[in-house]
Amino acid sequence: MIEFRDVHKHFGPLHVLRGINLTVRERDVVVIIGPSGSGKSTMIRTINKLEPIDSGELVVDGQRVHDPGVDVNKLRRDVGMVFQSFNLFPHLTAAENVMLAPRKVRGMSAAEARKKAMALLEKVGIPEKADEHPTRLSGGQQQRVAIARALAMDPRIMLFDEPTSALDAEMIREVLDVMRDLAREGMTMLVITHEVGFAREASNRVVFMDEGRIIEDSPTAGFFEAPREERARQFLSKVISH
């Protein structure tokens, strides 16, 4: 469903992606870990072309993302994204945040979009906050609205860029629960996170990145106990507390 073939990317003199090769199949839930600056975030942002790639090939859902003819807006409808800093639109209520894309991109009627938004807010567990503006919601609630917003376009792939790093500890659980349910429903997901509990419970693969390369790509089962690669082992022992 997603295929990276020798993908390279530079930021000025910085070589951030150094030959990425990765295949993600439908219903895969891939957790991506690695030190900061390892290129994790850049890698998943290339999937919906928030970052263009310099060379190599990237195919998403049968489309070559970097082809000049590709309709990037159409591609993005099928790829939902959730950001570390939520990025809700502050001038809109929670429901309006969820309704915006279905209405303007899909041309859905207001009533229909509202119905869909309410169903999604129900799904993420905060229907009662539908008419609040984001500033009146807690971080966990905001991130759940952001997930509902991304789901509103019925994406076939969901990208999560450190969705819980900006949250206070007591709110992490509520967001991870929503993500775990999503994984159980069969959504194809790429998740950058250091939440080992979530990875064990919900993912089937773990990718370890360092210095712009994929160092290890293993089934989740067994990875945290015995990673194949020395660098992954060191990283786990230093960064992740079990």
Place this chain on the structure above:
Amino acid sequence: MPGGIAFEFPQLYFTGLWLTIQISVLGLLGALVLGTLVAVLRVSPIAPLGWIGAAYVEFFRNTPLVALLFFLFLGLPLIGLRFSTDTFENIFRAAAVGMGLYHGAYVAEVVRGGLLGVDRGQIEAARSLGLSYAQMLRYVQLPQTFRSVIPPLGNIGIALVKNTSLASTIGVAELLYAAEIVESRTFRAEEAFIAATLLYLVLTIPLGIAVNALERRMLVAR
């Protein structure tokens, strides 16, 4: 009563006030539309569009308003253009267009600042949902910009109302013009100009209050 002279020459002062209001409203609408357009050009990812926007701002910010009004009134006919075949309609429209063009440059700078002030993350979130650049501007970036730029736009509006007095130089019978005529008829210079000043305040003070109220409402809404 200060300004009482206005009631001795109601024809001059109140038609003057009405013309001032019309030029202000049309000029302000023009400035908002043009300024927003130019600001969007300036932040656009396509470089030549950005240059066009920058050229507009530099040109109109560095042209004296009086010179611009004279150009629209007496310069455009040299290349066969006029806003109306009727002279008085022509100077009225020239004044409104001049106000819009000139203040549009200031609006553009303010709106540009507002657009750049919108968090990049929101722009990415909107684009990642499949909104086109234009849709993102229309539904995400611009609505937030207008909230943040209301106070400086209010100031531009007040400056615009005061600057309409320059329309008298091309013969528009607005408030300052009325005061000058009344002064030359009565020699009561102080009274004539105080009356005009008070009538300008009648426009600018409520405008200031309205902007403040709007600003407060927007703050509450957030």
Place this chain on the structure above:
Amino acid sequence: MRGFARVFAFGLVLTFIAAACTSPSTTPSPTVAASSSASTRPHFDLATYQYSLQTKGKIRIGTQEDNPPFSVKNPATGKWDGFDVAYGREIAKAIFGDADDPDKYIEYVPVTSATRIPSLTDNKADVIIKTFTINDDRKKQIDFTDVYFRTGQRILVKKDNTTINEVADLAGKTVCAQRGSTSEQNISSATNNAARLLLLDSYPACLLALQQGQADAVSTDETILFGLVKQDANTKIVGKYFSTEPYGIGVKKSVGGDRTGFVDFLNRTQVAMITSGTWAKIYEQYISPVSFDKKRTPDD
């Protein structure tokens, strides 16, 4: 070629406007004046205003920057010229002596028709020499000298205009004049308010409006119209005088003796100018080239 002349004339108007905003004042240094010309200076009674001007070493003359052939400020050199300007220099000589360039003692204050009286009453100028028609209403506000120039109001149209021949023909037409002038009021009363007035800040601007069909006619004192015909030979002056315009020099009314003897002094200066032939000389220099006549006194 004419197209170029128009663009050039338009540029001139803009330059005038720009110059009006930034006109540098030529304040002469009183100490230099006193040392260099003390011997040739006239003697005045201590109580008079001319004495206090002489002591200050400066006279502020209010006139217009674009009112040919009476007063023009050259936008390139900043130098003033014209009948009213030359007349002002004679007054400066009468106060400060003629040993120096009179401009050394003159501070030019740019005025328009509308700002003439306020510049005197607000004490921004000592005299107004600017095609200033003497009338009873104005006499209530300020003092005038004896008539130093006499003319009347006529009408300027394009050469090919056949419909406007007399003031009565101005009814329903767009007529340009200077805002706040007697010309403007004369048009209204002569046409019973039937003319549509386009009121601008100067006659060169009115001429441009006429040239571009934004005005059907320009109407003001004949002598000013002479100056406009000289600028654009494609125009002509029509109709009889429909007003008489006696020009005087404007001076603030004396309050508590602050202008003692000044109007009398200016009148004596004029008599001397007429007797010596100086008046005739400046008329010939500035007015004859456009009027094609000669005069020795204002009443010739």
